[in-house]
Amino acid sequence: xxxxxAGGASDALRVLRRVFGYDSFRGEQQEIIDHVVAGGDALVLxxxxxxxxxxxxxxxxxxKGVGVVVSPLIALMQDQVDALRALGVRAGFLNSTQDLDERxxxxxxxxxxxxxxxxxAPERLRVESTLALLGRGxxxxxxxxxxxxxxxxxxxxxxDYLALSELHERWPDVPRIALTATATEATHAEIASRLxxxxxxxxxxxxxxxxxxxxxxxxxxxxxxxxxxxRTEHPGDAGIVYCLSRASVxxxxxxxxxxxxxxxxxxxxxxxxxxxxxxxxxxxxxxxxMVATIAFGMGIDKPDVRFVAHLDLPKSVEGxxxxxxxxxxxxxxSTAWLAYGLQDVVQQRKMIDGSEGDAAHxxxxxxxxxxxxxxxxxVECRRVGxxxxxxxxxxxxxxxxxCLTPPxxxxxxxxxQKLLSTVVRLKRERNQKFGAGQVIDILLGKxxxxxxxxxxxxxxxxxxxxxxxxxxxxxVVRQLLAQGxxxxxxxxxTLVLSEASAEVLGGRRQVMLRRxxxxxxxxxxxxxx
Ligand code: ADP
Ligand code: ZN
Numbered sequence: 056x057x058x059x060x061a062g063g064a065s066d067a068l069r070v071l072r073r074v075f076g077y078d079s080f081r082g083e084q085q086e087i088i089d090h091v092v093a094g095g096d097a098l099v100l101x102x103x104x105x106x107x108x109x110x111x112x113x114x115x116x117x118x119k120g121v122g123v124v125v126s127p128l129i130a131l132m133q134d135q136v137d138a139l140r141a142l143g144v145r146a147g148f149l150n151s152t153q154d155l156d157e158r159x160x161x162x163x164x165x166x167x168x169x170x171x172x173x174x175x176a177p178e179r180l181r182v183e184s185t186l187a188l189l190g191r192g193x194x195x196x197x198x199x200x201x202x203x204x205x206x207x208x209x210x211x212x213x214x215d216y217l218a219l220s221e222l223h224e225r226w227p228d229v230p231r232i233a234l235t236a237t238a239t240e241a242t243h244a245e246i247a248s249r250l251x252x253x254x255x256x257x258x259x260x261x262x263x264x265x266x267x268x269x270x271x272x273x274x275x276x277x278x279x280x281x282x283x284x285x286r287t288e289h290p291g292d293a294g295i296v297y298c299l300s301r302a303s304v305x306x307x308x309x310x311x312x313x314x315x316x317x318x319x320x321x322x323x324x325x326x327x328x329x330x331x332x333x334x335x336x337x338x339x340x341x342x343x344x345m346v347a348t349i350a351f352g353m354g355i356d357k358p359d360v361r362f363v364a365h366l367d368l369p370k371s372v373e374g375x376x377x378x379x380x381x382x383x384x385x386x387x388x389s390t391a392w393l394a395y396g397l398q399d400v401v402q403q404r405k406m407i408d409g410s411e412g413d414a415a416h417x418x419x420x421x422x423x424x425x426x427x428x429x430x431x432x433x434v435e436c437r438r439v440g441x442x443x444x445x446x447x448x449x450x451x452x453x454x455x456x457x458c459l460t461p462p463x464x465x466x467x468x469x470x471x472q473k474l475l476s477t478v479v480r481l482k483r484e485r486n487q488k489f490g491a492g493q494v495i496d497i498l499l500g501k502x503x504x505x506x507x508x509x510x511x512x513x514x515x516x517x518x519x520x521x522x523x524x525x526x527x528x529x530x531v532v533r534q535l536l537a538q539g540x541x542x543x544x545x546x547x548x549t550l551v552l553s554e555a556s557a558e559v560l561g562g563r564r565q566v567m568l569r570r571x572x573x574x575x576x577x578x579x580x581x582x583x584x
Contacts, residue, residue, distance in 0.1 A: 081106050087258050263449065267382055361383070365378070375441075432569055436451040491529065499521060
């Protein structure tokens with residue numbers, strides 16, 4: 056039957072049941088599929104695990120011709136194609152990992168109309184011979200997966216994606232469906248304009264992942280804190296632990312193994328064979344913990360990941376959402392846990408200052424970081440903050456740390472003034488700059504060797520901050536940095552005033568802070584580092 060008539064829907068349902076073995080569509084899948092089957096363009100925003108693949112796979116099977124899927128996930132293409140072939144779908148791929156014979160074979164299948172789906176790496180489409188090949192076959196649709204890669208404002212930009220707008224010029228009658236699991240309103244708009252999808256129908260699913268419990272904890276001794284979390288809440292569970300550097304991935308994996316947890320490292324410094332083996336074991340075996348840099352995880356479909364832990368601060372809310380989204384794809388309760396401390400802010404600001412690219416690029420990175428910091432420092436529901444970032448309104452969730460144990464906000468204006476004036480004194484009276492540790496020692500009136508060496512006990516601000524504990528002062532520094540009321544510079548994280556500091560010092564700006572929770576007694580005892 057002509058798929059453009061009402062029979063299209065039932066064709067789709069029949070394919071869902073016969074080929075994929077599922078009873079019914081989820082969420083908006085049916086509407087999206089009907090729209091594309093009927094020849095319409097679509098922009099689909101759906102969280103990870105929402106079921107995006109079927110939204111193009113089924114139309115490709117229902118419509119005449121080959122569905123061309125553009126995906127940056129080259130490492131996963133073989134697996135995706137194997138999985139489809141196991142279901143009896145005629146799928147193939149073209150990417151740089153193949154030799155000429157393999158490529159020729161797929162090209163021949165494509166031209167003979169023996170494929171339902173052809174996966175392509177985006178760089179293939181820059182090659183004129185690929186476009187010529189596509190021109191000689193019959194195409195049912197273009198699917199552009201991970202469509203946020205076209206957005207320069209986003210965190211995952213791939214220049215090859217920019218060329219995808221040309222598909223529409225060359226094949227104006229072939230429907231296009233762009234899909235992504237990550238999009239703020241700005242990214243969303245950028246995808247639509249760069250891919251020329253303004254006239255496409257937009258399908259925006261809720262980004263809420265109600266089964267994920269979001270928690271952001273102050274970082275004292277992150278490896279110990281992590282071990283505690285795994286032992287008390289996730290014994291024997293599969294999970295992912297994200298670290299910023301390869302070295303900390305290695306150290307953390309070793310530490311977990313030493314403490315009886317089945318853990319494997321994964322980062323770009325390992326050879327391809329080891330990476331593939333670790334990934335395969337993580338997917339296949341039960342209860343493995345993958346300790347990884349963010350090189351790991353895009354496109355990984357493991358439903359029973361029970362926790363995602365971040366030992367370092369993600370660079371953006373999109374990154375955080377995407378990484379935590381790998382937990383609980385089966386819908387069962389899962390934990391997203393992040394340890395976050397002063398050092399994270401110092402380090403990330405430093406990385407931004409030292410990053411390549413122009414001022415606009417650095418401003419963009421800083422804006423991403425600021426949004427992430429705001430999420431960390433909020434006294435409101437984490438989920439409300441997270442969803443608001445993606446332009447979705449919601450009410451307090453009852454399943455995040457701030458809902459479960461509401462933090463207090465307190466007026467930190469005076470504390471902020473004391474801290475900032477210490478920074479000012481050091482600069483004006485001594486022409487010195489110091490890091491947070493020394494400034495806090497001065498405020499607390501500690502006669503450490505370094506305080507005596509620099510004669511800092513003679514400063515008028517010495518000891519003016521004894522009303523707060525050291526951990527609380529660290530919290531003040533961190534939050535002032537997060538709010539842009541203080542800045543750091545140089546390799547040693549020296550504290551300097553920011554433009555906005557003057558407003559605080561001059562009493563023109565109130566500073567609301569989040570109360571630091573009392574240290575958990577265990578973490579205090581374990582303080583080995
Ligand atoms: P996404 O690409 O959005 O992250 P996938 O397409 O990989 O999500 O789907 C996530 C999981 O949900 C897969 O295991 C998929 O087979 C399953 N799934 C998708 N749609 C349905 C459905 N209608 N019924 C049952 N399972 C589904
Ligand atoms: Zn909440």
